[in-house]
Amino acid sequence: MAALILTLFLPLLGAGTILFMNKTQQKGIQYTALGFALATFVASLFLLFGFDPANADFQYYIHTTWIASLDVGFRIGIDGMSLLLVLLTTFITPITILSSFQAIKDRDKLYYMMLLLLEFGMIGVFVALDTILFYVFWEIILIPMYFIIGIWGGPRRIYAAIKFFLYTFIGSLLMLVAIIWIGIWGGGDAGFTANYLTLREIAPTIPLAIQQWLFLAFALSFAIKVPLFPFHTWLPDAHVEAPTPGSVILAGILLKLGTYGLIRYNLELFPQASIFFAPLLSTLAVIGIIYGALVALVQSDVKKLVAYSSVSHLGFIVLGIFSMTTEGLQGAVIQMINHGLSTGMLFLCVGILYERRHTRELAEYGGIVTVMPKFAVLLGFAVFASAGLPGLNGFVGEFLTMLGAYQSPILGTWTYVAFAALGVILAAAYLLRMYNGVIFGPNLNPKNHALPDLTKLELWQLVPVTVFLVWIGIYPSTFLQLSETNMRLVSSKIEAAHQQMSQEHRVSSTSQPLLSPTSLSFLLPQEIKNMHKQQQRELPANGNGAAQQQMSDEEWMQE
Amino acid sequence: MSRDIALWGALPIYFISAWAVISLLVDAFSKNSRVSFHFAWIGLLLTAIAAVGSFPYEGAAFSGMIATGHYAAFFDVLFAIGGLLTVLAAHPYLERLQFELDEFYSLTLFAIAGMMLIAHANNLLVLFIGIEVMSISFYILAGYFRNKTLSVEAGIKYFLLGAFMSGFLMYGIALVYGATASLHYGAILHATTTGSLSFPTLLIIGATFLVIALSFKAALFPFHFWAPDVYQGAPTVVTGLMSTAGKAAAFAAFLPLAFVFLPQLQIKLQLLLAIIAALSMLYGNIVAITQQNIKRMLAYSSIAHAGYILIGIVAASPDGFAAVTFYATVYLFMQLGAFVLASVLEQQYGRHLEIQDYKGLYQRHPLLAGLMAVFMFSLTGVPPLAGFFGKYYLFVAAIESGFVWLAILGVVASVISAYFYLGLVVAMFFHTAPESSESSVPAGTAGITLAISTLMTFLFGFFPSLLLHVAQQLF
Incomplete structure (x- = not known):
């Protein structure tokens, strides 16, 4: 418990400490930042010792109420994937601070505050088990990165910073709408829930026609962050203009937020929709692999070359996810x-x-x-x-x-x-x-x-x-x-969902539902909760879900 | 109990009205505007305290003309604090611009009294009186710099259009009376729900007129045309008050009316309001992109914010109304903070208000630039600042009521708004300052305003349930 709390909050504490330091003490600020980053790394190593790899549950789970009436809580915990990514974050950050000693020559105080704030946000994304908390951390990251590119970047830094911010912001806000939607769905009679563990159980029962839209809202946000072709255009700009430490963080950790989100949210919450969209996303991934590689091949600027190689390499990750x-x-x-x-x-x-x-x-x-x-x-x-x-x-x-x-x-x-x-x-x-x-x-x-x-x-x-x-x-x-x-x-x-879907496919001999305009009807006034209750009625307790689910889905569409 | 209600529940209204009238006398006998300033902020502080005390006394007083307690008390506190923050910021501002007249403070007190009367209204005529008291004070305050053309233009423009809209308001009230034979909210609600209407069409027309008049006061599209010019010309602190507390007052009037009319006219009014909200959000934010003057930029964006708030009314659910209250409150702090900050940097009337004047502000005044960035990020809706949770609750309410499309439009509008809010951050942090720029800015008591606004922006961001819990009790 303490290890996770320390890992999450030490960077924030570091940023707070630097806030109260005198800006003329350049060395002092640098070493304070390094000290806090190293302390965070040590704290995260302690996570490793208490971690049981055979246990599939989230470990070090902590839950404190935050907004009681909407069931939003400060819920954090880690599984194997988050642990690895947290370790990556805490390992890379001290190294970027070391490289900042050379690369950053002015306004150190603001810079190191931003860097530690960034680390705080990134660790937060990896450990959050509450959709709203996740979203808050997701957005917190934007601000420090925006400043790091915009203040300490190259000649076109302003353009790159704004482009970075707006691209990410539009994706994440659509994700917010989807988060609210599933929150209302999952809340049932309580009204709303942001509890990831509850949602993970309930979200797969959402009718496929709606799941598809929710999947797309999440996937767009993550695809921009990854970045998946064709949402990658912000990346070369941001990389080329960012100072070296900024690029290291961006490539090293920030892009992983997208792929992490694809597994944690898209795959786990919407298995059926993931199966439906797997060919599309895999195709985009493969296009990204080849496109990124070809563009990298002709770059004369070394940094741009590495930036495009990122687009290519991230394609492999997305391909792996959607296999x-x-x-x-x-x-x-x-x-x-x-x-x-x-x-x-x-x-x-x-x-x-x-x-x-x-x-x-x-x-x-x-x-x-x-x-x-x-x-x-x-x-x-x-x-x-x-x-x-x-x-x-x-x-x-x-x-x-x-x-x-x-x-x-x-x-x-x-x-x-x-x-x-x-x-x-x-x-x-x-x-x-x-x-x-x-x-x-x-x-x-x-x-x-x-x-x-x-x-x-x-x-x-x-x-x-x-x-x-x-x-x-x-x-x-x-x-x-x-x-x-x-x-x-x-x-x-996923495999279970896939088998159910293909069984259902044989039984009913109807094709898989496409993204049809009728499925857009969820945008219009509808009683989500009634739908949900109806859904619960239709699903028998022992499950054989998909066939039933398909029926209720169609019924709902007829309404 | 009913005596208690009449006495304690309506105390804030008595108090602020009496204090405003006495303030006029103080102006007459004291030649020192400093006295008026102290008199005004003490009065507003006491009003806020009285309003907090009146919270439990829920009921109606004066033959049901005035509602007291919960809802009214909440908005009383909000308006009194808004007035207090404005007065604190106005003193150094007016002193610096060498135009500090005693009347400024009395007029602000009257404006606040009018707003509070709006929140207390339980009868359409009381509502009308409240709106007029507030508006007339604002007309004068907008034209306060009587030797500046822009300010006078603002005053006249606001007055002419406002007077016209008062006609709409009155006509709407008359039509509603014609349809329901009552001006009392409870009686109108009774008439509409039991269906004992003599002329249902009159009700629709009357309600639409009321919506138009209130939309004008809240500067919603397409009744916003006055806003940019008036906001630009009026003294910056007054603009701050008008665009925050003034707007909140319009919504304080909207909410009870939504209760009254929505049961009967749900489909028709809801759709009308939804369209107004959508257009306001998009129009306000798109036009704000091209603005070079910070006051005009904030003016256009305030049209968009009114659109966001309206989402909660469209949702027509307790959650939606609570979200309106929440957003109106946090919006007051972040927008007022931004305007007051602009007023601190405004060394002479109308100077240093262009976005390019903010270039390199971070180097000259890191603290002011940091605070402005906080307000801008909060207005954009970036968590964990208060503005984010305001939007979040509104979107939750909209989606719960099935207005997913409105939430999506709200999201798109937020992205557009990010562009110009960040534009200011870009100017402050990413550009270097031109050579000829002053170094010291005395904030004076405006510093208190900025401190409180910032504190609230963070507080309601980190602990939104503090405010939400209260807001949910009101409905």
């Missing part, structure tokens, strides 16, 4: 960690180069290995991990997601995997092109002749990440076993 098999989901979870580490490290490396030369043009570099041998080795780890070389972490994740997608009965075809594999090849191409262009070849540019190699501070940023790149690559079970029970549960639920 909805245990392997695919496990691959998605481990790939979230992998991408956070390896792409985070790539951005750190780009930042290190930028600090020295103040340019990110690929053509400006070449032959860096002669002057920065340590850097060449560490960048090599990040590049090969990102490209999915066996023995490093990227391989494990990509392999599992593709295996899952191949086996998936829901996707039912190997086509997705075939195209995704093309993405792997392209990834090797653009990453090696980048590595080759920066590190090897003759060191012709006179400005590059006397570049200093990595400082101690930079080694402290890169070496810890490298350790994990190798660890996950060689012995992934340490991490995979944490989330296995949960992912198995998710996939088995």
Whole structure:
């Protein structure tokens, strides 16, 4: 209990402490921020010791009433997936603070407050088990990230910051409407509930026609965050303009909020709708994989190249999620960690180069290995991990997601995997092109002749990440076993729903309901609660739900 | 008990009216405007305390003309606090602009008295009197800077249109009386629900006229045309009061009327109100994008906020009405805070009010810029600030009543509003200050206003149930 509370609130406490510090004490502020971030990391390690991977329930569950009349509570807890992502967050944040020592030169006080606030929000999203609390944390993240891009960013920072904010905001507000809708549905006679655990039981009984719309409202919000093609256009702008630490957080953790949400909310709350939309989202994922890779291939700006590689890599995660098999989901979870580490490290490396030369043009570099041998080795780890070389972490994740997608009965075809594999090849191409262009070849540019190699501070940023790149690559079970029970549960639920749907498909010989205009009628005045009660009546206690559910759904549509 | 109600329940109304009249005398005998200022804020503070005390005395007094207790008491507190915050902010503002006249404070007191009478109204004529007392005070306050063209224009414009709308209001009242043979809320409700109407059509027309008149007071689309010019020309602190407490007063009148008319006219009125709400939200926010003047920007956005509040009335459920009360309250603090902050930075009448004047404010006044950012984020509806929960409750009420489309439009409007609210944050934080900008701004007692507004914006964001719990008791 205490470990979770500490992990969540230490960053906020840190931000509060910095608020009352004198802004001239630059060093003091920096080390306070680092201290709090490290303390948070230590606290999160304690979570690991008390965690039972075999238990599928949420652990460290804490519940305090917040808004009693609407059953909104401060409910937090973690399962294997959230634990891994919380650890990723608390691990990456101190490293970004170290890199901020170099990258951030003015207004330190506001900056470190924003950074810690951001960490608070991200941990909050991963541990919240209440839809409204989740939403609050989700939105809290926007403000610090907006400031970090807008104040400390590059030349087009204002455009990038506003674009980032508006894209995320529109998605999340539609999600809010959906949260309210299922809250009223799930509240039954009590009126409203935001309790995730209740909703997880009740939401799958929502008629498919409505589930589809709710799924889309959630999915849009998460797809923008991921970002899934075609909602990705904010990402290159935000990445290129953000300062190095901002990019590291953005790629390392922020994008995982979207994929986390897809599993936690879309898959778990709307299994039937997830099955219905799996081909669509998998297709978008595969398009993202190839599109991101192709665009990355032609970038001359190193940072943009890494940014587009994110679009490509996140495609694998989404493909793994919507394969909805245990392997695919496990691959998605481990790939979230992998991408956070390896792409985070790539951005750190780009930042290190930028600090020295103040340019990110690929053509400006070449032959860096002669002057920065340590850097060449560490960048090599990040590049090969990102490209999915066996023995490093990227391989494990990509392999599992593709295996899952191949086996998936829901996707039912190997086509997705075939195209995704093309993405792997392209990834090797653009990453090696980048590595080759920066590190090897003759060191012709006179400005590059006397570049200093990595400082101690930079080694402290890169070496810890490298350790994990190798660890996950060689012995992934340490991490995979944490989330296995949960992912198995998710996939088995989906499988059950899928079997019911296909049985029902044979029995009634009606096609699966499409997104029909009639299903839009839920937008018009209707007594949601009456529908819900009717739904409860129609569902027999022992279940064989889907057929019944389909009937009541049709009845409801006729009304 | 009925004596208690007449005595204690209506005490805030007696008190503020008497205090306003005495304030005129104080003005006449004292040459020092500082005395009037102290007299006014003490009176408003005492009124607020009296109103809190009157909360349990629910009932009707004066042959049922005036309702007391719960609902009225709640809005009494809100208006008194709104007045108090305005007066505290007005003193340094008017002093700086060298135009501090005693009448300003008396007029503010009268405006607050009118608003409170609106909240107490249990009879259409009392409502009319309340609206007139409030409006006439506002006409004068809007034209308060009598040597400034814009201010005078604001006063005249507001007066002409307002007088016209008073005609609508009166005509609506007459038609309702024609249909139901009563001006008393309870009797009208009785007549409409039992169906003993002599001319049902008259009721519809009358109710529509009332909606139009109140929409004008709340600056809802398409009855908003006065708002931008008046809000821009009026003294900034007055604009703050008009756009918050004045708007809340219009909704305080709306709510009991919704009770009275909705049972009979549900479908027709609900749809009409829903359309007004939707158009207000979209129009206000879209037009606000192009504004360069912060007062005009806030004016247009206030049209949108009135639209949000109206959602709760459209929902026509206890939850919806509670949401209206909640939003009106939090809106008062965040919008008044924003206007007062603008008034602090306004060194001369009408100067430093362009958005570009806010460029680099963070470097010059980090605290003021931070507070403004808080208000802007709250107005946008970003959690965990109070504005978010206001919108959240309204959307919950709308979806519960089946108006999902209205909630979705509200959401879209919020995204649009993010653009211009953030535009101000961009100017304050992301741009650097031009060379020639003053460094020190004496906030004086306006600092108290800002502190309270900020505190409330956070408090009702972190602990929304404090306010919601009270709001739910009212209905």
